[in-house]
Amino acid sequence: MPDQVDYRWIADDPDALMMLDHAGTVLEWNDGAERMFGYSRTEAVGTRVHELVTVPGSEAEQDHFIAETTERGRGTFEALRRRNDGTLMYVVISGKVGQGAPDELYLLFSEKDVTQLKVQRDSKSLESKFRELLDSMPDGIVIVNPTGHILIANRQAERLFGYDRDELRARPVEDLLPLRFRNAHKGHRSHYFSAPRTRAMGAGLELYGLRKNGTEFPVEISLSPLKTEETPVVMSAIRDVSERRGFEQALQEKNLELLAANRAKDRFLASMSHELRTPLNAVIGFTGTLLMKLPGELNSEQTRQLEIVRNNARHLLALINDLLNLAKIEAGKVELNFEPTDCGALVGEIAASLRPQALSKGLELIVAMPVEAIVFETDRRALSQIVINLVGNAIKFTLHGSVRIDLALDDSGEKCRFVLSVSDTGPGIGEQELASLFEAFVQGQASRTKGVEGTGLGLHLSRKLAALLGGELSCTSAPGTGSVFTLTLPEP
Amino acid sequence: MAARILIAEDHPASLELLRYLLAANGYDILSAEDGEAALDLARRDRPDLIICDLQMPKKNGYEVVRQLKSEPVLAAIPVVAVTAFSMIGDREQVLAAGFDGYLSKPIEPEQFVALIEQYLPPSLRQQHGGQ
Incomplete structure (x- = not known):
């Protein structure tokens, strides 16, 4: 431990200052670093810098900063850093070698948060290249960088979310989401940048957008990763699907109604069949007993008239059967085998x-x-x-x-x-x-x-x-x- | 001695028709106009055959047959559903519920007795059986 170094300057500095050994283990960590990265000095000291602020997957880059600074005595770098809450930020790093004990060298890194600067710079560059193209597209388009800032939003996106011209630029993209989705979205976003791939419209879950005035609306979003000269970005096309969701819901409700109506119709048919047959049972039955001469002899005219009653009763039965069959066909209730x-x-x-x-x-x-x-x-x-x-x-x-x-x-x-x-x-x-x-x-x-x-x-x-x-x-x-x-x- | 047939039927005209046809063929008839009365009579008089409507007050035909088939001394009595429920699938449902037979209303009076007698042992048949 290089205890003869004067640390007072470190504590006062507004930038993040960290002292590392050659393996990248933190020896010292000032208040600025605490503020910027969210790790306390106690947490940081003794931990490798990889595990603190290095974005997963870019450990080699960090090793390179250390190697180059060691070799040349000093160096300046630009890098993406990760806070302890997962937020990403751009920093400019200047490193130099310091000497503790005669045979003990250490590295001193001073890191400055340049996220807003870089967002403004990248945004300008994209504006000049793509503004016209993006405004010509029918969907709302928002291009977001790895720190989650909107670099450019086309007119349709501004209208969709109720913002004035250029008001969306440099805002965190989470501003466009209802509060309850924001934390999860940050996670999805850093995950996405580590393995970016195109995702088509409608391939996602039920998503919602948040307008500037606080109202929500259902959206469909497609994602396409893009590599620009400055930074990798993701372009999302956003579509308001309120109307379609409305239709879908109305359709679903209608379907349930129809189902209920169909069941009621089935019950009605079954009852009707039962209620019509019951009195016919007595009519056909007693006509039959008379014609069978069970109660006594009949003259020929009585027989003839009873036969008319019986034929008509059977006709009525045939009619009931046909009507019920027809109703069943019309209702699609006939099961064919x-x-x-x-x-x-x-x-x-x-x-x-x-x-x-x-x-x-x-x-x-x-x-x-x-x-x-x-x-x-x-x-x-x-x-x-x-x-x-x-x-x-x-x-x-x-x-x-x-x-x-x-x-x-x-x-x-x-x-x-x-x-x-x-x-x-x-x-x-x-x-x-x-x-x-x-x-x-x-x-x-x-x-x-x-x-x-x-x-x-x-x-x-x-x-x-x-x-x-x-x-x-x-x-x-x-x-x-x-x-x-x-x-x-x-x-x- | 003539076989005894219990008719459970709540529609008066249908009850009278069945009673008349079967009595005219020499059977002893017991009748009940609801499911509970039918069960009481079945337990008291042990008929040789039960004809049962499905839609009845107090206990419907399905409940009656379930009860009859669950009581060892009654389980062997044949129970035939005579019902105006005659849509597709009703016969299968009735037989699956434990009834021994199914006849739909309106009945054909000329054939009814012969159809019912199939559920009686030949020695108890008046018309088409043993004697």
């Missing part, structure tokens, strides 16, 4: 179940399909419902002749298609009716004149189901020539 289906077998079963109905009217029911099995990936239940509907309609509206079901796989196009057609020798459908045939509650002339009853929803439902399966349902017909309904399903 696409799986390889033996469509030939399926159509065969349906034909077998409807054949008695056809035979009772004296109609022939013909099924024509290739010998090999027609296996096609589709939803079995939806396909059945369509086919039952089409064949049921054909039987209902045809008075003489036949109903014919043709099915085939068509692989002539790019994709294999399943084609099913139901042809009848019924009265046919006029052009005008054909146009609105698939709309709800539209029934052909035949049903009105011949007293044939349908719900008026069957074709409408069938077409909706066909669309759900990704296919189409169409009809060709003319009065007097019968009708052909064709279902075409593409391979899913």
Whole structure:
């Protein structure tokens, strides 16, 4: 310890003064150094200067200052220093060699904080080079140096944050952040400069800017590191996303509302189904017991009238079922289960179940399909419902002749298609009716004149189901020539 | 001796219909218009079969079947849900809840008795069974 040195000058000096040995260990540390770097003399003495003020990663630079000063007797350097709170600052260092005991040399460094000077100087240099370019950009642009000072902010940035012209220059960039983010931001910032990389807009978290008047607004920020002659900097483009955040929030609220409305609709459908069926149970049930003659014999007129009641009650039930199915399709509640289906077998079963109905009217029911099995990936239940509907309609509206079901796989196009057609020798459908045939509650002339009853929803439902399966349902017909309904399903 | 069937149903017309159909086929009918009354009757009279509505006062059909299946002396009695809940998935839900069978309303009176009798042992069937 060079105790014969007079230290009084050290204590008084406004600059930071530190005395180091050749290994860079602090021997002495004055009040100026305490003020400038935040470490007390007790903390500093005996500690290596690397661990105190050297910016991590630039230890070699510090070693160089020591080596050069030792070699030449004196030296002047510019460096970035770190305070104990992590803040960076620019200093100008002048070093010289002093002599303690005859064989003891030590180094004396005097360091002056030149951050503001350097910020002003670098800012001017950037202004002259980039001002015009930056003002031409649509986003707010702020260029910040490693000490966190704004070197240049374009007009859009000034407007965005509510500052007057040139008012942002040389301010700490943290002034643009709400208080609660500032400390964390300082950490991010020094971290960023040690490993700078480009970060795109929107790649960050929810960020907020702070206007001069104290109001906050949501922002999106992109970061690009730049090397200028003077100093490495980071350029950030800042965008006010208040409007978009507003939209996003409104959209989210709307979605929740829709979800709730959908659930209410489901509950309503389930209750409606239940409430409509309950009284129908009594109507259909007791009509049945009477027709079964459980309470006693009926005359023929009583039987006829009860049958009318029963048919109409069943019609009402069919209507309720169709309406609920339709409501479910409209609400997107129909769950489809696409799986390889033996469509030939399926159509065969349906034909077998409807054949008695056809035979009772004296109609022939013909099924024509290739010998090999027609296996096609589709939803079995939806396909059945369509086919039952089409064949049921054909039987209902045809008075003489036949109903014919043709099915085939068509692989002539790019994709294999399943084609099913139901042809009848019924009265046919006029052009005008054909146009609105698939709309709800539209029934052909035949049903009105011949007293044939349908719900008026069957074709409408069938077409909706066909669309759900990704296919189409169409009809060709003319009065007097019968009708052909064709279902075409593409391979899913 | 005729088999005894307990009908738990709160809708008067539906109750009367089921009672009429089954009585006309020779069954002894017990009836309850809420879930608790149904459980009391089941415990007291040990019916051979229980027909149970789902939506009932005091205890609904799901609570009734859960209770019935948890009591060893009653657990073996077949319980069939006859309900106007007949949307897609209702049958599965009913069977998963412990019911032995599911029939939807409106019932078809011509087939109802035959369908119900499937849940009775053949010796207890009036129409389509043993005798």
